[in-house]
Amino acid sequence: MTQSGQYNFAYLDEQTKRMIRRALLKGLAIPGYQVPFASREMPMPYGWGTGGVQVSAACLTPDDRLKVIDQGADDTTNAVSIRKFFQRTADVAVTEDTTDATLIQTRHRIPETELAEGQILVYQVPIPEPLRFLEPRETETRKMHSLEEYGLMHVKLYEDIARHGQIATSYAYPVKVQGRYVMDPSPIPKFDNPKMEMAAIQLFGAGREQRIYALPPYTDVVSLDFEDHPFEATKANHSCALCGASDSYLDEVITDDQGTRMYVCSDTDYCATRRAQGHVGLQGVPLEDNAA
Amino acid sequence: MTPLLKVENINKFYGGRIGCADVSFTLYPGEVMGIVGESGSGKSTLLNCLAGQLEPDGGRVMFDTRAEGMKDTVSMSEPERRMLGRTDWAFVHQNPRDGLRMGVSAGGNVGERLMAVGARHYGDIRGKAVDWLDRVEIAEDRVDDRPSAFSGGMQQRLQIARNLVTGPRLVFMDEPTGGLDVSVQARLLDLLRGLVRQMGLSAIIVTHDLAVVRLLADRLMVMKSGHVVETGLTDQVLDDPQHAYTQLLVSSVLQV
Numbered sequence: 246m247t248q249s250g251q252y253n254f255a256y257l258d259e260q261t262k263r264m265i266r267r268a269l270l271k272g273l274a275i276p277g278y279q280v281p282f283a284s285r286e287m288p289m290p291y292g293w294g295t296g297g298v299q300v301s302a303a304c305l306t307p308d309d310r311l312k313v314i315d316q317g318a319d320d321t322t323n324a325v326s327i328r329k330f331f332q333r334t335a336d337v338a339v340t341e342d343t344t345d346a347t348l349i350q351t352r353h354r355i356p357e358t359e360l361a362e363g364q365i366l367v368y369q370v371p372i373p374e375p376l377r378f379l380e381p382r383e384t385e386t387r388k389m390h391s392l393e394e395y396g397l398m399h400v401k402l403y404e405d406i407a408r409h410g411q412i413a414t415s416y417a418y419p420v421k422v423q424g425r426y427v428m429d430p431s432p433i434p435k436f437d438n439p440k441m442e443m444a445a446i447q448l449f450g451a452g453r454e455q456r457i458y459a460l461p462p463y464t465d466v467v468s469l470d471f472e473d474h475p476f477e478a479t480k481a482n483h484s485c486a487l488c489g490a491s492d493s494y495l496d497e498v499i500t501d502d503q504g505t506r507m508y509v510c511s512d513t514d515y516c517a518t519r520r521a522q523g524h525v526g527l528q529g530v531p532l533e534d535n536a537a
Numbered sequence: 538m539t540p541l542l543k544v545e546n547i548n549k550f551y552g553g554r555i556g557c558a559d560v561s562f563t564l565y566p567g568e569v570m571g572i573v574g575e576s577g578s579g580k581s582t583l584l585n586c587l588a589g590q591l592e593p594d595g596g597r598v599m600f601d602t603r604a605e606g607m608k609d610t611v612s613m614s615e616p617e618r619r620m621l622g623r624t625d626w627a628f629v630h631q632n633p634r635d636g637l638r639m640g641v642s643a644g645g646n647v648g649e650r651l652m653a654v655g656a657r658h659y660g661d662i663r664g665k666a667v668d669w670l671d672r673v674e675i676a677e678d679r680v681d682d683r684p685s686a687f688s689g690g691m692q693q694r695l696q697i698a699r700n701l702v703t704g705p706r707l708v709f710m711d712e713p714t715g716g717l718d719v720s721v722q723a724r725l726l727d728l729l730r731g732l733v734r735q736m737g738l739s740a741i742i743v744t745h746d747l748a749v750v751r752l753l754a755d756r757l758m759v760m761k762s763g764h765v766v767e768t769g770l771t772d773q774v775l776d777d778p779q780h781a782y783t784q785l786l787v788s789s790v791l792q793v
């Protein structure tokens with residue numbers, strides 16, 4: 246790394262990247278523990294994933310193939326601008342192919358395709374503190390984590406059931422990591438929670454809140470629940486209108502002024518790959534016709 | 538009999554001012570100790586030192602722990618002390634807002650201590666919550682309402698239910714009838730007396746209201762300017778006060 250051209254590789258200076266890597270290593274050593282870090286100003290607003298971007302910047306190497314998704318899609322504004330940012334600042338190869346990517350930055354989803362060893366999944370996190378809902382004092386939540394006082398998490402779930410008849414929390418569903426820390430998985434749908442027990446490394450960056458946390462491969466990740474209201478990884482009870490998949494998380498799309506709805510895979514790469522393989526949903530057309 | 542609590546020479550200063558000084562006493566299981574005295578006499582300071590909410594400047598608070606017998610709660614580790622705070626101890630604040638989660642339903646408030654010690658069956662937790670609401674005379678159909686929709690008296694009864702649901706071995710109460718209307722106070726006192734009798738509670742109750750200790754306390758400590766000036770059986774102290782200050786207090790000459 247002597248060439249001056251690489252000094253600002255991936256935008257952040259080497260000093261900052263080292264600081265972030267130290268936080269990441271600490272996070273990996275203590276799965277689910279929120280490590281404070283000195284978040285830097287990034288040339289994009291908070292809420293656009295500055296935490297995730299800094300984590301990605303600290304992990305990227307010139308040989309990486311980067312994929313960026315927002316709500317499962319590669320082509321949304323947020324995903325496109327982050328991908329362009331790293332193309333410009335790091336000159337890395339980019340891909341939409343989940344299997345082909347070495348580093349995936351995501352907001353609100355885990356890809357449907359199972360990730361493999363050697364891959365890194367970076368989450369953008371708005372609120373890293375799962376106890377914030379009931380205990381706003383930071384000094385107190387830190388103490389609760391260090392003493393494993395997690396009764397409050399179940400109070401939150403209790404309130405859900407009392408009010409809605411079931412656990413209505415469907416995003417950012419809290420998990421217990423390796424039998425120790427309770428963690429906010431970022432606003433992914435609870436459908437994705439079981440996928441967090443995976444072969445890839447998972448890194449979480451919260452820019453505004455200046456926290457990093459991590460899950461090493463194959464970490465135990467258990468969604469909190471009650472014995473008589475067990476956790477369920479639910480999704481819309483349909484199959485994808487385009488590719489017919491019944492095992493993927495679906496977005497509800499309104500297709501005309503009459504309010505006609507259809508359900509399609511939120512993971513655009515998964516859907517496209519299936520259609521390329523010849524799968525066709527009820528409202529889908531074979532890919533060749535579509536292109537013609 | 539082994540004491541439940543043995544307080545030895547507790548001191549607490551606020552800068553140069555005395556909060557409480559040289560307080561010692563022993564509480565046996567099933568006993569209710571009343572602490573009385575005018576406003577500013579150091580009652581709350583003492584109670585907070587005993588309950589681990591304030592760190593005393595000197596002295597020991599020996600508590601009969603389940604695992605290790607008599608142990609000084611002042612010098613034990615914070616995790617251990619906090620554990621006592623959610624299992625063996627309960628604390629009823631004067632202002633229910635300090636002792637309740639105002640954004641959580643009544644059922645959630647009562648259930649919190651159960652969940653804190655590992656209860657994971659929603660139906661059981663809710664059942665116990667409803668049962669406890671009933672015991673403090675709150676109708677079952679209020680179980681999902683937030684305390685902010687409750688009257689002051691109901692809030693205080695809810696706070697009591699929330700504290701007693703796990704069967705604590707020692708209950709600390711600071712002016713439990715404090716901010717309430719007289720008629721509401723009477724009902725709460727009646728309720729408290731019933732619970733103390735039924736559960737055989739051990740408790741330390743701080744109050745400036747002698748009617749409260751007359752009904753609830755087996756023994757009394759009278760405090761003035763941070764010091765204990767008289768102790769004894771409740772009836773003895775109230776009917777035949779020895780210290781001049783207690784005589785004033787009892788004759789209601791003092792504005793308390």
Ligand SMILES: Nc1ncnc2c1ncn2[C@@H]1O[C@H](COP(=O)(O)OP(=O)(O)O)[C@@H](O)[C@H]1O
Pocket residue numbers: 551554555556557574575576577578579580581582583
């Ligand atoms: N946080 C504090 N800082 C300084 N002085 C205090 C504080 N709390 C109480 N005091 C003082 O300590 C004395 C005892 O107060 P307190 O324990 O609240 O009495 P009580 O509960 O009997 O009314 C009073 O003189 C009071 O002004």
Ligand SMILES: [Mg+2]
Pocket residue numbers: 580581582
């Ligand atoms: Mg007081």
